[in-house]
Structures are given as C-alpha cells and as structure tokens.
Amino acid sequence: MIQTVVYDTRPYDRKHLEHAAAGRIRWRFHDHRLNAETALTAEGAQVVCVFVNDHADRVCLEKLARAGIRMVALRCAGFNNVDVPAAKDLGIALTRVPAYSPHAVAEHAVALLLTLNRKIHRAFNRVREFNFSLNGLEGAEVYRKTIGIVGTGRIGKVAATIFRGFEARVLAYDPQPATDWAAAHGVQYTDLPELLRSSDVISLHLPLLPETRHLLNKDNIPTLKPGAIIINTSRGKLIETQALIDGLKSGRLGGVALDVYEEEEGIFYEDLSGQVVLDDVLSRLLTFPNVLITSHQGFLTHEALAEIARVTVENILRFERGEEFLPETTL
Ligand code: NAI
Numbered sequence: 001m002i003q004t005v006v007y008d009t010r011p012y013d014r015k016h017l018e019h020a021a022a023g024r025i026r027w028r029f030h031d032h033r034l035n036a037e038t039a040l041t042a043e044g045a046q047v048v049c050v051f052v053n054d055h056a057d058r059v060c061l062e063k064l065a066r067a068g069i070r071m072v073a074l075r076c077a078g079f080n081n082v083d084v085p086a087a088k089d090l091g092i093a094l095t096r097v098p099a100y101s102p103h104a105v106a107e108h109a110v111a112l113l114l115t116l117n118r119k120i121h122r123a124f125n126r127v128r129e130f131n132f133s134l135n136g137l138e139g140a141e142v143y144r145k146t147i148g149i150v151g152t153g154r155i156g157k158v159a160a161t162i163f164r165g166f167e168a169r170v171l172a173y174d175p176q177p178a179t180d181w182a183a184a185h186g187v188q189y190t191d192l193p194e195l196l197r198s199s200d201v202i203s204l205h206l207p208l209l210p211e212t213r214h215l216l217n218k219d220n221i222p223t224l225k226p227g228a229i230i231i232n233t234s235r236g237k238l239i240e241t242q243a244l245i246d247g248l249k250s251g252r253l254g255g256v257a258l259d260v261y262e263e264e265e266g267i268f269y270e271d272l273s274g275q276v277v278l279d280d281v282l283s284r285l286l287t288f289p290n291v292l293i294t295s296h297q298g299f300l301t302h303e304a305l306a307e308i309a310r311v312t313v314e315n316i317l318r319f320e321r322g323e324e325f326l327p328e329t330t331l
Pocket of ligand 1: 234
C-alpha cells in the first residue's frame with residue numbers, strides 16, 4: 001500500500017483524508033511543516049501531502065528525492081511555495097487541487113458582510129453578558145445597496161449572484177469581463193475608479209499578482225463612498241493595511257471585514273491566545289468596533305474539505321497505479 005506523509009496536519013485534514021482514502025493509503029500525519037530542515041521525516045514514504053505554509057524549495061525537494069519521495073500532492077490551489085522546475089528536474093510528480101468550492105469562499109464573504117453590517121459580532125458578546133440593550137446596534141440593509149465585486153472569476157461570480165438575490169445593484173470590475181454572464185445576472189461592468197467611487201460595499205475576489213498588490217491603497221481609499229465597507233477574502237497583500245487604518249480613523253470607511261491579512265503568515269491558523277502579539281498593525285485593527293477578522297477560513301466547509309481530500313486521494317491512488325492524474329491537477 002502506498003505510504004503518504006501529510007505535513008501541517010489539522011484535525012479536519014486528517015478526518016477528511018482518512019475518510020476519502022477508506023483504508024487504501026497508509027498515512028503518516030505530522031503537525032509540523034515541511035521544509036528543508038524537516039524533509040527527512042518523509043523517509044520511508046513515496047508521497048508527501050502539503051499545504052500553503054509548507055516550503056518545498058529545491059534543497060527540500062532534493063532531500064525528499066533522496067528519501068525516496070516520488071510525488072508531492074498539494075491539498076490547495078496555490079503553488080507559490082513549491083519549486084516546480086526543481087521538482088521536474090528531480091522527477092517528482094506534482095499535483096494540486098485547482099478549484100474546490102467557490103461557494104465556500106463567496107458565502108463567507110457574504111457572512112462577513114452581514115455580521116459586520118448588522119453588528120452581530122457585538123450583539124453576540126452583549127447578550128452573553130445579559131446585556132439586552134440595542135443602543136449602538138443599528139445596522140443597514142443590503143437591499144438596493146450598490147455592491148462592487150472586484151474580480152469576477154469563480155468566486156466573484158458566486159458572490160455577485162448571491163448579492164443579486166438580496167436585490168442589490170451589483171457593479172463589477174475585471175480586466176477579462178464575462179459579459180454574457182453579467183447580462184444574464186443583471187451585473188454591470190465598470191472601471192475600477194468608478195466602482196470604488198459608487199459602491200457601498202467593495203468585495204475583493206481577484207488573485208494577488210505584482211500588479212494587484214495594494215490594489216486598495218492610501219491614494220484610492222480616500223476616494224471611496226463615505227461609509228463604504230471593504231470585504232477581503234482573497235489575499236491580504238491586495239490592501240495596504242495602514243491605509244485601511246487611516247480610513248477607519250478618519251471615519252471614511254464604515255467597516256472592514258478581512259479573512260486574509262497582509263502579514264498573516266505565522267499568525268493565522270495558530271493559537272496565540274497565551275502570547276504577546278508583536279504585530280502592532282493587526283493589534284490596532286482589532287481595536288475597532290467596525291472591524292471583523294477571521295483567520296483565513298473561507299475555504300473551511302465540509303464540502304470544500306471533502307472535495308480537496310477526494311481529489312488528493314484520487315491522484316495518489318492513480319500515481320500508485322501508474323495512471324494519469326485527474327484533469328487540470330498536474331503542475
Ligand atoms: P479565478 O482565477 O477564478 O478568478 C480571478 C478573477 O480575477 C479572474 O476573472 C481575473 O480575470 C480577475 N482579475 C485578475 N486581475 C484582476 C485585476 N487587476 N482586477 C480585477 N480582477 C482581476 O479565482 P477564484 O477561484 O475566483 O479566487 C479568487 C481569489 O480568492 C484568489 O485570489 C484566491 O487567492 C482567493 N481564495 C481565498 C480563499 C480563502 O480561504 N479565503 C480560498 C480560495 C481562494
């Protein structure tokens with residue numbers, strides 16, 4: 001039976017991978033991450049399974065190859081943490097899960113907006129202390145508001161459709177507009193400055209690229225509609241965080257909800273509740289009553305995790321049988 005070492009394992013990874021494999025893969029689960037220092041812990045296996053914070057650089061891959069590893073299965077879509085040419089040189093097969101559930105992330109963006117907009121995060125804490133006062137909890141409706149969707153790929157399209165269900169007006173910006181889809185769903189494409197000026201809510205659904213870094217910044221945040229709410233479930237570095245803080249302090253921004261943060265690496269996914277947090281920017285953000293932060297959990301649904309596990313397991317079993325990988329999963 002093929003043996004696979006899983007790095008950076010969380011209880012939910014283990015549950016879904018074991019379920020999908022149904023006894024057909026011998027697993028070894030490690031809590032720690034894969035990098036050049038830890039690569040030797042793969043000894044004896046044929047496959048390693050990694051996530052976004054594992055670092056499979058050339059040195060690491062060379063060690064894996066010497067330890068007998070022939071395949072790296074990424075249980076995520078992004079692959080910036082793996083040296084793809086080095087894996088090719090070493091004859092190590094690479095797979096990933098390019099798309100699992102756009103609904104998971106789109107619904108999380110909507111959940112963040114509704115929580116923030118209706119002040120549910122504050123109401124939850126109040127009621128637990130038997131404070132049933134409504135003062136300060138006045139919210140606003142999504143109905144008939146203008147929602148600006150930046151990036152209308154898989155996730156942005158689902159988010160736009162959900163917002164149309166609220167009878168909101170949906171504006172969109174994408175350098176590659178899906179015009180037929182927009183016409184069918186009553187979504188209106190516009191340019192980015194116009195979207196930023198006119199939207200009550202701006203939700204980001206585009207990838208992080210050199211040209212999209214700090215898409216929202218100190219120059220354009222002051223041009224947003226007064227009271228605008230920003231939702232980011234895509235990548236932290238799309239927003240210049242200091243400019244967000246300035247926008248919140250000046251009152252220009254009505255609220256900010258983030259599932260991702262510029263400097264999240266080493267913070268998100270960890271329990272730091274017993275430690276002194278050294279990131280002053282994140283600490284400042286968390287002091288605002290109109291800021292809501294989740295720890296990069298947009299993908300964390302039963303359905304998405306089951307799909308990630310299904311594709312990963314299927315590719316490992318195909319590798320064992322010498323068959324081709326599932327379409328579009330090979331790197
Ligand atoms: P996708 O590749 O299907 O769509 C991305 C869209 O962004 C494309 O239509 C593209 O043309 C557009 N785009 C590219 N440059 C742009 C620009 N400068 N301005 C506006 N639009 C631009 O990607 P998908 O699957 O919809 O994912 C979107 C984002 O969601 C990704 O960046 C990914 O990082 C993030 N994500 C977050 C997760 C979470 O757990 N929070 C989980 C999965 C993805």
